[in-house]
Amino acid sequence: MAGFKQVTSPAVLLTVNDIDTDQIIPARFLTTTTKVGLGQKLFNDWRVDPGFVLNQPAARNAKILVAGHNFGCGSSREHAPWALLDFGFRAVVATSFADIFTNNALKNGLLPVTLPPEPHARLVEQARSGEPITIDLERLMVILPRRDELLFVVDAFARRCLLDGVDELGYILSFHDRIAAYEARQ
Amino acid sequence: MTQTLFDKVWQRHVVHQEPDCPAILFIDLHLIHEVTSPQAFTGLSTRGLKVRRPDRTVATMDHSTPTSKLAVVDAQAQKQLDTLVTNCKAHGVRLYELGNERQGIVHVIGPELGLTQPGMTIVCGDSHTATHGAFGSLAFGIGTSEVEHVLATQCLLQKKAKSLEVRFEGRAGKGVTAKDLILALCAKIGVGGATGHVIEYRGDAVRALSMEGRMTVCNMSIEAGARAGMVAPDDTTFAYLADKEFAPKGRAFDEAVTSWRALATDDGALFDRSVSVDVSALEPMITFGTNPGMGMPITAPVPDPEALVGSERAALEKALAYMALKPGKPLLGQKVDVVFIGSCTNSRLSDLRQAASVMADRKVAQGVRTLVVPGSAAVKKAAEAEGLDRIFRDAGAEWRDAGCSMCIGMNGDQVGPGQYAVSTSNRNFEGRQGPGSRTFLASPLTAAAAAVTGVVTDVRTLMGS
Numbered sequence: 088m089a090g091f092k093q094v095t096s097p098a099v100l101l102t103v104n105d106i107d108t109d110q111i112i113p114a115r116f117l118t119t120t121t122k123v124g125l126g127q128k129l130f131n132d133w134r135v136d137p138g139f140v141l142n143q144p145a146a147r148n149a150k151i152l153v154a155g156h157n158f159g160c161g162s163s164r165e166h167a168p169w170a171l172l173d174f175g176f177r178a179v180v181a182t183s184f185a186d187i188f189t190n191n192a193l194k195n196g197l198l199p200v201t202l203p204p205e206p207h208a209r210l211v212e213q214a215r216s217g218e219p220i221t222i223d224l225e226r227l228m229v230i231l232p233r234r235d236e237l238l239f240v241v242d243a244f245a246r247r248c249l250l251d252g253v254d255e256l257g258y259i260l261s262f263h264d265r266i267a268a269y270e271a272r273q
Numbered sequence: 274m275t276q277t278l279f280d281k282v283w284q285r286h287v288v289h290q291e292p293d294c295p296a297i298l299f300i301d302l303h304l305i306h307e308v309t310s311p312q313a314f315t316g317l318s319t320r321g322l323k324v325r326r327p328d329r330t331v332a333t334m335d336h337s338t339p340t341s342k343l344a345v346v347d348a349q350a351q352k353q354l355d356t357l358v359t360n361c362k363a364h365g366v367r368l369y370e371l372g373n374e375r376q377g378i379v380h381v382i383g384p385e386l387g388l389t390q391p392g393m394t395i396v397c398g399d400s401h402t403a404t405h406g407a408f409g410s411l412a413f414g415i416g417t418s419e420v421e422h423v424l425a426t427q428c429l430l431q432k433k434a435k436s437l438e439v440r441f442e443g444r445a446g447k448g449v450t451a452k453d454l455i456l457a458l459c460a461k462i463g464v465g466g467a468t469g470h471v472i473e474y475r476g477d478a479v480r481a482l483s484m485e486g487r488m489t490v491c492n493m494s495i496e497a498g499a500r501a502g503m504v505a506p507d508d509t510t511f512a513y514l515a516d517k518e519f520a521p522k523g524r525a526f527d528e529a530v531t532s533w534r535a536l537a538t539d540d541g542a543l544f545d546r547s548v549s550v551d552v553s554a555l556e557p558m559i560t561f562g563t564n565p566g567m568g569m570p571i572t573a574p575v576p577d578p579e580a581l582v583g584s585e586r587a588a589l590e591k592a593l594a595y596m597a598l599k600p601g602k603p604l605l606g607q608k609v610d611v612v613f614i615g616s617c618t619n620s621r622l623s624d625l626r627q628a629a630s631v632m633a634d635r636k637v638a639q640g641v642r643t644l645v646v647p648g649s650a651a652v653k654k655a656a657e658a659e660g661l662d663r664i665f666r667d668a669g670a671e672w673r674d675a676g677c678s679m680c681i682g683m684n685g686d687q688v689g690p691g692q693y694a695v696s697t698s699n700r701n702f703e704g705r706q707g708p709g710s711r712t713f714l715a716s717p718l719t720a721a722a723a724a725v726t727g728v729v730t731d732v733r734t735l736m737g738s
Binding site: 102260262 | 293294295308315336349350352353356400416419422425427464465469566585705
């Protein structure tokens, strides 16, 4: 899994609420047996509109997506974070995220950053200029173009995994004896 | 100390927990299907690992399978199905493939085979896994990385969610079904209203539901954002399980019932939050927008964005523009192009009986395409045994084979661009049932009423007294 320490990039603003995983990657593209190439289908049905934000040249090299609340609701498809990563995003900022999306994103090195509404609004206002913002996982801080520093929280274990490159499956496997003991009690 | 049903099931499955780390939770039953498992098996192979407990792993094909005699939709979907066969063979995992008498939608076959039992932890790479919570199991959807973790270790890393009590109180009126209860909850608390929580459904209206009704309610817990939804097992649960293939038998069953009874939430146990819905005041429900929280009583007018502010207003305007609906106007009488009766929410025998009760001696309205897709091969057989297929066919509906079908539109069963569908499925997201599709979510009764009238209809006007 890709680790995460810090990312600096202009932000793509898609401040829509309740963006579901069917929008992020429509179901008809889920018949793949690999994880690669899904970025081409990211927001496929919204990209039909030439004016859509991901169709703008500025989006091509952006690593940060900014959404509204409850980003990633709906299905459990991990193809959603795979598609976002494949497109080039490393972090999504929102006022809240759906649970399964959060889990899936963290396991792939895509950082979900939750900000309260007021700091979120400040970020949106300052990111509009296209100037880069920085997300620093070590300091748990978003740094805006005008140097405002916004604090955020990430689950401590997930943060450790991302910063130190801890492999979650490896972590569970290290407790093999305890799992075997549990099974023996069944 | 008093505990909730969720507390009890959780506690019994914690293998170990290090300080400041998530719990290592043992998983009793892992259900897999073709769409969310291939990359997980690839991950296993890369690490040289095997499936730890093939005996606790069951696979089916459902998402991209054809529901008519036609071939699989394309070569890539066929490859995905073939990959599941190869992976299951290589790892000794039981697979109910296309043509098998036990094949069907993963959340329909688990319960009907008796694989789903009270007190279990159940996961699947599918957000509607909450369905199985109807039996008092802790069941939730996971991503493909987590599918790999469970395949390799039979365990998951999990932080315990908060608890939300949802009380459905009072007696349901005419035409009001389990689907209407859960659509009413989604409308009340919103599509993210239960994020971070496990719901326990309680109250006399929940007790009055059949197991199939409880499954419908738990199924859509995720549509309010919940991690899982649960119902404490009771005599209704035990009667359902008594003759199921993989349920315990004889004395083992009696002993199981004793332990299952003890799972119920203790008197005085505390929930982090609580919400109540007065079922006696409900009408049949229908959605008007582009997420399951955008629902209303069927006789209500479409809400007006003018009454809202900020992002809420923008969201409603966007939804109504997509749906091409006018605020302030009723949905009743809205023309319908497609009716879909099926999905893991509403494709069980009782759902089909309800739809058939409306369609019997009536015809599907001209210009309406109506698909009836049973949830499993077993449901199909049982429905045919009591002649429901004849009622649907005589009315002019298509009677299909089991699968997810038009709920997710992966197998070629799709609603066309700009078309309106009344669907018994669980999601009305933009394009969910096909690019440009416009979905009204409703119960099997309401869907059948739309099929025979060609417009959104209050089913109570078609029902006897």
